[in-house]
Amino acid sequence: MRFPVNHALPLAALVLLGSGGAFAATRSPQPASPATGPAADYPVVVGEPFTIGSTVWTPSDQLNYDAVGNAIVGEGVGVTAAHKTLPLPCYVEVTSLETGRTILVRIERRGPMVNDALIELSPDASAQLGMAPGSKSPVRVRRVNPPEQERAMLRTGGRAPERMATPDGLLKVLRRKLADQSPLLPPPSTPPTMPKGEPPVVSSKVAAPSAITMKPVPSAKTAPAPKPSKPAVAAPAIAQPAKPPVAATPKPSAKPSVEVVKPKPDVAEKGAFVVQVAAFSSEASARKVAAQLGGSVSPAGKFWRVRLGPYANRAKAAPALEKAKAAGYRDARILGAD
Incomplete structure (x- = not known):
């Protein structure tokens, strides 16, 4: 007994296979996932020198950067900041010279575009440091290399744990350093000299x-x-020939030497x-x-x-x-x- 053959089924299968291949060929590739881990901090940008007023600022990748100046509150998201010369991105510890409070901040922008401010903190960073909105505060900015766990916290908009409070002795040294430098010039980025020195x-x-x-x-x-001048004074005594003792001359000379x-x-x-x-x-x-x-x-x-x-x-x-x-x-x- 022969069953009827449906010749339309093979043709429909070929059509479906062809359309599926065409759909696969026209489908767009998946977007690349964002970089994570240490790769998220690269590439690092330094940039060319620029001028604010009559002052020239030259960006540089300085690892031991340590300077004091004034911090202002600006824009930005997360615990971030703007700096004139440090590479983008990098990480710094910002210490308030008024309270000794220290926080970890990610430098992401170039600025502030005024000469009398060292760093411009985002609203979240200034709040963590204890600055009031629209205020200006003396700070210390020191470049650091934090662990990847803390870097990831800042990259995702979070806050890293606060550092240990700066002791009063170091705060006094930093305040003197700020008072001695001109606020209208690029501040020296040299570590402060502590009083302990080298005994x-x-x-x-x-x-x-x-x-x-x-x-x-x-x-x-x-x-x-x-000073044999005093024996010379005894010269008038030569008029008395009977009294020229030589022993008398050393006595007056010995006394002045002792005196x-x-x-x-x-x-x-x-x-x-x-x-x-x-x-x-x-x-x-x-x-x-x-x-x-x-x-x-x-x-x-x-x-x-x-x-x-x-x-x-x-x-x-x-x-x-x-x-x-x-x-x-x-x-x-x-x-x-x-």
């Missing part, structure tokens, strides 16, 4: 001026040598000038700094002064003043000894 180097250098103060002592011994030598060491010991490094409300802090710089501590009312010296004159006190300033105490000065 062995400082102590050896401080000893040098004290050695110099001892040099006038031998010169004082040679001073009486050209001249005594005041010189007194001047070297007491001195006329000292270098006042700083004044502290805590005696322990003052003695710690004095031990580091090779100085002494003296009370002054409710404060404890750290001083170097004494020195015979300002020229001999000048090297000690430079060492105190190099250690971070730019308010150090030469004063007359009490």
Whole structure:
């Protein structure tokens, strides 16, 4: 028994297969997924120099960037910021010099386009730092290399954990650095010098001026040598031939030599000038700094002064003043000894 054959079925199958292939050929490819992980921070853009007013700003990929200046509140999404010279993108720690609060921020834009501001924070970044909208705050900006987990938080619009609060001693150093620089010029991006310094180097250098103060002592011994003027005063006594004892002449010459030598060491010991490094409300802090710089501590009312010296004159006190300033105490000065 033969069954009827439907010749239309093979033709329909061929049509379906052809249309399916044509649909596959005309279908657009899937879009590429966005980069994640460290690849999301590349490519890094540095850019060409540009001018704001009469000041030229030159972007550079500086790894140890560390500067102080003013922060303003601008635009942007997430905990981000705009900077004039750092590469885009990169990550910085922003510290408020008023509170010591420190946050992690992602630099994504070029700016701010004013010379008296170092960084422009987004609303979310300024809120995390504790800045009021529309305000200006002194800050420290330090480039860092955070872990990928914190980078991902900032890239997705979140917040990274706050850093440890900056101690008061470092805040004082940073405030002095900001006060000493001109706000209308590109600020120096050099790490601040902490007061702790290097005790062995400082102590050896401080000893040098004290050695110099001892040099006038031998010169004082040679001073009486050209003073045979007093024996010359005894020359009128030659009119008495019976009294020309030679032994009488060395006695007056010996006395002045002793008298001249005594005041010189007194001047070297007491001195006329000292270098006042700083004044502290805590005696322990003052003695710690004095031990580091090779100085002494003296009370002054409710404060404890750290001083170097004494020195015979300002020229001999000048090297000690430079060492105190190099250690971070730019308010150090030469004063007359009490």
